[in-house]
Amino acid sequence: MTPLIFGKTGQVARELARVFAGNDDARFVDRGAADLTDPDACAAVIAASYADVVINAAAYTAVDNAESDEATAHLVNAAAPAAMAKAAALKNIPFLHISTDYVFDGTGDTPFKPGDATVPLGVYGKTKLAGEQSVLAAGGRSAILRTSWVFSAHGSNFVKTMLRLGADRSELNVVADQFGGPTPAAAIADALGTMAAAMVQGHAGGVFHFSGSPSVSWADFARAIMDEAGSACAVNDITTAEYPTPAKRPGNSRLDCSDLQRKFGIAQPDWRAHLKLIIEELGNVTG
Ligand SMILES: NC(=O)C1=CN([C@@H]2O[C@H](COP(=O)(O)OP(=O)(O)OC[C@H]3O[C@@H](n4cnc5c(N)ncnc54)[C@H](OP(=O)(O)O)[C@@H]3O)[C@@H](O)[C@H]2O)C=CC1
Ligand SMILES: Cc1cn([C@H]2C[C@H](O)[C@@H](COP(=O)(O)OP(=O)(O)O[C@H]3O[C@@H](C)C(=O)[C@@H](O)[C@H]3O)O2)c(=O)[nH]c1=O
């Protein structure tokens, strides 16, 4: 396999570097080599490459900032993936793209299936959905992996935020009415590696869901983080209304991941086991 990967510094991209560590042909494209605000530059990198599969692990992920910066979020999350998917289709090579639970409105309490109606609540979700749609419309073979609540030892994520805040405070208020599956970036990268290999062999692709198990509220997740880190910081349940943010977030982010299991043999990871490893890796002592 000769994968071309957009993103180098992000949570998932760094784990893809581990997945492809033994592959000298793998190439990672960072912001300096192709800025996603310049979709033509992204297409040009694909056109000039010898890759047999393209993975896009770069995105505009600042959910609240996107509310006041829709133009940039749209370029990065929609226009760039559209250009990438078209360039990959022209070369007749498969394209793998990552999307989000935030394409859903979060109603109900059952896990969303890939074919369920998408109704994003904010700009980030709206631009990610536009990206999905243009990737599927590009005419090539593509796979879209929707995931949720990504965490790892690197970059910025909820685990690192909780460890940082928990180190200075005796209690934290965290929303207890938004539910989803925390997902280790390492498991996403492993899944993408498996999917890329299958796609190179001719797998048809499609839209799939992948999240960690079990589903919890952000408050439950925060408590698990504090417990695992040995932190004395207490976590109080609050409602979404008590934690106002620029972007509205879905109350139900649960994803039904059974299609990915059936079509690619990929099982949902238990996020608790990964959390333990990551907190060990961070060497965190929060007192
Ligand atoms: N984080 C999460 O909780 C979730 C993420 N996802 C999706 O998973 C994928 C990977 O996310 P994750 O690894 O967390 O992302 P990160 O936020 O950790 O990293 C984002 C990456 O995108 C790059 N990037 C952003 N803007 C540009 C740009 N203009 N040009 C070039 N590169 C750019 C960043 O580069 P730089 O370092 O230079 O800024 C960085 O490498 C994304 O598609 C995201 O939408 C889905 C569900 C949840
Ligand atoms: C820091 C903090 C957050 N919260 C809430 C806000 C929010 O509802 C929830 C999580 O906060 P975050 O800022 O990490 O959430 P957010 O950045 O919205 O995380 C999302 O990122 C994008 C990229 C995705 O695709 C989603 O799957 C999801 O992971 O916790 C509290 O209640 N208390 C706190 O002290």
Ligand SMILES: [Mg+2]
């Ligand atoms: Mg965030």
